[in-house]
Amino acid sequence: MIIHKEGKGTLGLVFIVLFAVNALVQWATENSIAQVIALAVSVVLYVIVLQFFRNPKRTVQVNPNGLICPADGKVVTIEEVYEEEVLQAKCIQMSIFMSPFNVHVNRYPLGGKVTAAVHHKGKFLVAWHPKSSTLNERTTVAVENKIWGTVVFRQIAGAVARRIVMYAKPGDMAAQGSEFGFIKFGSRVDVFLPLDSKILVKEGDVVKGAKTVLAERS
Template identity: 45%
Template sequence: MTLHREGKGSIAIAVILFLLINVISYKYLFVAYPAIFYLLLLVTFVLLVLVVSFFRIPNRSYTVGTDTVLAPCDGKVVVIEEVEADEYFKDRRIQVSIFMSPLNVHVNRNPVSGEVVYNQYHKGKYLVAWHPKSSTENERHTNVFKAANGKEVLTKQIAGALAKRIVNYLSVGNKVEQAGEMGFIKFGSRVDLLLPLDADIKVKIGDIAVGGITEVARW
């Protein structure tokens, strides 16, 4: 396991706060209130471990398939429904949404190999990620990938109540590899996929997806 480069600043701040809080608490609490000191030490250590874990990159063997659309992130499948596309596409699509909890791996990955034909950042609100309007009203970053077979899939990295920073590494014209890094969301939220209506969906509501590994659909 390694740590993602997006975590450098956050982890450094967390370590500094951990040391500062516990040095001060040792000076003022250790002798008179040792139980409080140890409780504070435990709580701050757990919080530090959580911050570090947010930026972990597990060692994985990623799936590759020209007829396969992979999960763009780790998390729980919370939406599978037919929707009227509100961006780029002008027709109806199948939306698959994956909710990322603060405990999930937060790296976002390309669902297919191909060319990035659309890339757009949108300012917006910070509604909770499972809110029905979060896909269209929250801060988000949209990409459209055109696969070798000519079909296109849209992804939306969506911010939530806790996730206040979306990072996207792609630009229009980029040639990308399936399961390569698309971006990162701090700390959690969700990613939507918009697929053609004839896509063969391979997941169901409640499934736990693994980014770059779980087959969401075939086309």
């Protein structure tokens, strides 16, 4: 299992805490059953945290006319909205909910020039709250190319995911499927695409980052 670089510090801290807890149990009691239970619970907890930071290798099939999924999860919203921060126009919003058990790597859905990359401080409402897209801690990234024009995507923190990492910088040349960020422990990614896009998924679909094609445009 490949572990993402964002998990190394957290995993180290969790290991130290669990080691200390087990050492305390060993010191406090000679009850072998209690010691075994403490060790077993610690191993399970560590494995759970470990899988949060897994980074499976993904082979990306570059598709200039396709918009690939930026994250693993489930499509929870497909609707027409007005995106006011960057596009200032009507567009299609597609939201992918990432549970704590999904891979948390976020990938560029298209290739092109990064024209915006902004981090906003905010609240930590649950990811499915209708106002989480505008009130929660979030990042906004915009990528432009000739086929898609400008596509905006947004990492949104939630009640559990309180740590967003964004690698994108204005002026960068984005490669489709490459990493642009990471959300620790889950939450949501929104994508805002042109109204004339051909949508290839529906609400409720389970999708994979860098694999599932969300939409096409010619």
